[in-house]
Amino acid sequence: MTVFKAYLKVLNKNKALVILYTVLLIFFASFNMKTNSVGTFVAEKPNVLIVNQDENRGITKSLIQYITQNSTIVRVKENDSSINDALFYRDVSYIIYLPHHFRNDFLSGKNPKIEVKSTGDYNASLASMMLERYLKVATTYREVEKDEASLVKMIEETLDHQVDIEMTSKLDSNQLMKARDFYNFSNYSLLAGCVFVICFIVASFKDENIRKRTMVSSLDMKKYNQQLLFANGLFALTLWFLYVLLSFILVGKSILDFHGLLFLFNSFVFMVVALTFGLLIGNLVQNKEAIGGIVNVVALGSSFLCGAFVPMEWLPDFVLKIAHIFPSYYYISNNHFISSLEYFELSWSFVMNIGMLLLFGVLFILITNIISKRK
Amino acid sequence: MFGHNFKCALKTLFKNKVLLFWTFAFPIILGTLFHMAFQDIESNETLDVIDIAIVENESWKENKILSHVFDELEGDLFSITYGSEEEAIALLNDHKISGYLILSDTLKVVVKENGIDQTVLKFVVEEITETEEIMKQIAFRNPMKEESFYQNLYSMIGQIQNENKVELVDISNQNLSYTMIEFYTLIAMTCLYGGMLGLYVVNQNLANQSHNGKRIAVSPTPKWKVILSSALAGYVVQLVGIALLFLYTTFVLHVDYGNDILKVIFLTLMGCFAGLSMGIMIATLFKVSENTKTGIIIAFTMLCCFLSGMMGITMKYLIDKNIPILNLINPASMITDGFYALYYYDTFSRYYFDLMSLFLFSLLMILLSIRSLRRQKYDSI
Numbered sequence: 001m002t003v004f005k006a007y008l009k010v011l012n013k014n015k016a017l018v019i020l021y022t023v024l025l026i027f028f029a030s031f032n033m034k035t036n037s038v039g040t041f042v043a044e045k046p047n048v049l050i051v052n053q054d055e056n057r058g059i060t061k062s063l064i065q066y067i068t069q070n071s072t073i074v075r076v077k078e079n080d081s082s083i084n085d086a087l088f089y090r091d092v093s094y095i096i097y098l099p100h101h102f103r104n105d106f107l108s109g110k111n112p113k114i115e116v117k118s119t120g121d122y123n124a125s126l127a128s129m130m131l132e133r134y135l136k137v138a139t140t141y142r143e144v145e146k147d148e149a150s151l152v153k154m155i156e157e158t159l160d161h162q163v164d165i166e167m168t169s170k171l172d173s174n175q176l177m178k179a180r181d182f183y184n185f186s187n188y189s190l191l192a193g194c195v196f197v198i199c200f201i202v203a204s205f206k207d208e209n210i211r212k213r214t215m216v217s218s219l220d221m222k223k224y225n226q227q228l229l230f231a232n233g234l235f236a237l238t239l240w241f242l243y244v245l246l247s248f249i250l251v252g253k254s255i256l257d258f259h260g261l262l263f264l265f266n267s268f269v270f271m272v273v274a275l276t277f278g279l280l281i282g283n284l285v286q287n288k289e290a291i292g293g294i295v296n297v298v299a300l301g302s303s304f305l306c307g308a309f310v311p312m313e314w315l316p317d318f319v320l321k322i323a324h325i326f327p328s329y330y331y332i333s334n335n336h337f338i339s340s341l342e343y344f345e346l347s348w349s350f351v352m353n354i355g356m357l358l359l360f361g362v363l364f365i366l367i368t369n370i371i372s373k374r375k
Numbered sequence: 376m377f378g379h380n381f382k383c384a385l386k387t388l389f390k391n392k393v394l395l396f397w398t399f400a401f402p403i404i405l406g407t408l409f410h411m412a413f414q415d416i417e418s419n420e421t422l423d424v425i426d427i428a429i430v431e432n433e434s435w436k437e438n439k440i441l442s443h444v445f446d447e448l449e450g451d452l453f454s455i456t457y458g459s460e461e462e463a464i465a466l467l468n469d470h471k472i473s474g475y476l477i478l479s480d481t482l483k484v485v486v487k488e489n490g491i492d493q494t495v496l497k498f499v500v501e502e503i504t505e506t507e508e509i510m511k512q513i514a515f516r517n518p519m520k521e522e523s524f525y526q527n528l529y530s531m532i533g534q535i536q537n538e539n540k541v542e543l544v545d546i547s548n549q550n551l552s553y554t555m556i557e558f559y560t561l562i563a564m565t566c567l568y569g570g571m572l573g574l575y576v577v578n579q580n581l582a583n584q585s586h587n588g589k590r591i592a593v594s595p596t597p598k599w600k601v602i603l604s605s606a607l608a609g610y611v612v613q614l615v616g617i618a619l620l621f622l623y624t625t626f627v628l629h630v631d632y633g634n635d636i637l638k639v640i641f642l643t644l645m646g647c648f649a650g651l652s653m654g655i656m657i658a659t660l661f662k663v664s665e666n667t668k669t670g671i672i673i674a675f676t677m678l679c680c681f682l683s684g685m686m687g688i689t690m691k692y693l694i695d696k697n698i699p700i701l702n703l704i705n706p707a708s709m710i711t712d713g714f715y716a717l718y719y720y721d722t723f724s725r726y727y728f729d730l731m732s733l734f735l736f737s738l739l740m741i742l743l744s745i746r747s748l749r750r751q752k753y754d755s756i
Contacts, residue, residue: 140532
């Protein structure tokens with residue numbers, strides 16, 4: 001067990017890195033922790049900010065009330081710079097400036113201009129539709145009803161009208177999305193964690209002096225390699241187990257079914273690929289200083305291009321085409337597939353992706369063998 | 376002596392491949408990845424044409440008003456497939472449509488899950504069906520109904536809604552692309568990574584760090600000359616790196632830095648200076664090995680960049696909103712915020728504030744370095 005012990009010693013020196021990646025993972029995974037109800041339809045609510053320069057009564061009050069009911073009102077400090085920052089960083093999608101005398105002008109038949117600021121995204125479009133809808137109904141009724149109280153009542157009655165909506169899926173898509181994002185992000189953590197640590201340790205063992213000393217010792221080289229592989233495998237397995245455990249803690253009960261099992265299986269296969277890849281890079285690179293650069297480029301590169309950070313459907317087509325050359329692509333594709341499953345079903349594409357991952361693993365092992373034999 | 380040491384330091388720096396990778400190549404690679412991953416995000420967030428289906432049963436065919444309204448919306452807001460209910464269900468299950476409409480006594484919307492498209496669909500259907508409600512309300516107030524009353528009323532409502540509008544004026548700034556922040560944090564990261572250059576060259580001059588340093592320590596050259604010339608060499612290399620990054624991000628990745636190029640350059644010079652002085656401070660203040668010092672710079676830089684929004688753009692906003700003091704002392708945030716101010720705001724007060732903060736940060740770093748370097752002498756080492 002000398003080799004194994006030495007392995008643990010080197011690992012202990014690098015614990016900071018493993019902890020760093022794990023903390024990052026927890027942070028990202030816990031970032032989007034909104035819950036949603038299942039089974040009944042819940043309308044999306046855009047984030048809106050209303051800057052009211054008019055008195056809060058009558059028609060103005062009713063308008064604000066309507067917007068408030070159908071959107072999430074965001075509170076920020078009432079100065080221009082805070083409001084503009086909120087818009088830029090999408091804390092608010094839509095800002096409505098109700099002008100002075102809006103109520104009087106509107107009631108007297110003038111059409112006061114309302115200034116708005118919009119991020120131009122779909123939340124802003126929804127908020128804008130909302131505001132326009134209110135104003136449309138209000139202008140129509142203004143023609144027939146002059147009394148403000150009755151006018152407000154008419155508007156509110158009309159806007160209260162709800163359409164009958166039925167939701168068919170009973171799937172907790174929100175939780176599954178969260179699980180998917182967690183496992184997608186673990187593409188980076190697993191890859192970076194495995195490759196960095198394995199590379200670093202393999203490189204330590206490959207150090208000229210140490211290698212020579214090991215070679216002249218009575219230790220059987222076959223045993224030496226076995227122990228090294230075992231230790232590396234154990235490390236990768238521990239890392240994987242840690243992330244799986246975390247996923248169950250963070251995402252919770254909604255993946256305690258076949259979804260969880262599939263996520264588990266998929267990430268296990270990916271972990272094996274990451275392990276073989278780590279061994280390959282470790283055998284290729286001797287310079288310890290270069291490892292950090294290589295790991296970052298490989299792990300960040302494949303994570304960005306394959307959709308670990310940005311959802312796959314938002315990536316441009318040419319990027320997705322390039323992504324096919326990375327194992328991460330097949331891993332992440334499978335995560336997407338799992339999160340959309342309503343009942344257990346193994347599709348051909350899922351099996352194909354697993355096959356591709358294994359193929360990558362075999363390929364990495366073959367190349368590693370060729371390289372180490374040459375040396 | 377100053378020139379000689381400057382030249383030597385410059386040469387050593389340009390020969391150090393690992394340093395050049397982190398300060399020259401890595402930011403460019405990262406920038407390329409950002410660009411590839413983020414270029415479609417914002418266009419994906421705008422409201423697209425929504426795919427829906429409509430069940431074409433008898434009631435639908437009879438209802439001329441509804442079919443007319445949806446014909447008008449086809450192409451602009453909705454892309455509509457007509458068919459039987461079974462076909463609609465199949466499309467919904469295959470995620471080909473966001474929802475479908477079925478008219479029996481009332482109009483019903485069927486969707487698979489919650490979402491923005493589904494909400495818009497619900498909203499539009501409500502808006503369409505509420506015209507009926509409006510007609511009822513108005514009719515209620517007009518007991519004298521002639522025969523053509525309803526027809527007139529319908530066109531009247533349309534007329535009112537089209538002509539008598541409360542106008543919405545969009546006054547938002549055109550520069551609203553928030554992915555730019557990613558590139559600004561990238562510049563900030565490169566500026567702070569420059570600290571590694573400062574660290575490396577200063578370490579070469581420290582007696583407790585390298586053999587070179589020991590030799591320099593016994594030479595009769597004043598320490599300030601050696602340190603200053605080395606730091607200057609570090610600064611020059613850093614500027615070459617950042618200039619390459621700027622050229623690349625501006626001309627290849629089309630990053631928008633605003634229109635005031637001089638202010639951009641000035642901010643970058645200041646940012647690089649802050650990074651360099653931070654590197655020197657870490658080199659002189661911490662009595663640990665070079666690797667550990669590099670580790671400290673990387674960890675500190677990553678933490679600063681994280682807080683200024685590199686790993687999630689909203690992070691900077693969250694900190695600004697809730698713990699503003701944290702970003703007031705964070706050099707990466709000062710740099711990012713400076714670029715943001717130039718890009719988004721028309722006024723420059725925020726920019727000057729960031730510039731001033733960077734200057735104060737650098738000054739503090741330098742004072743700390745001077746304090747720890749002064750009168751540093753060894754009887755034996």
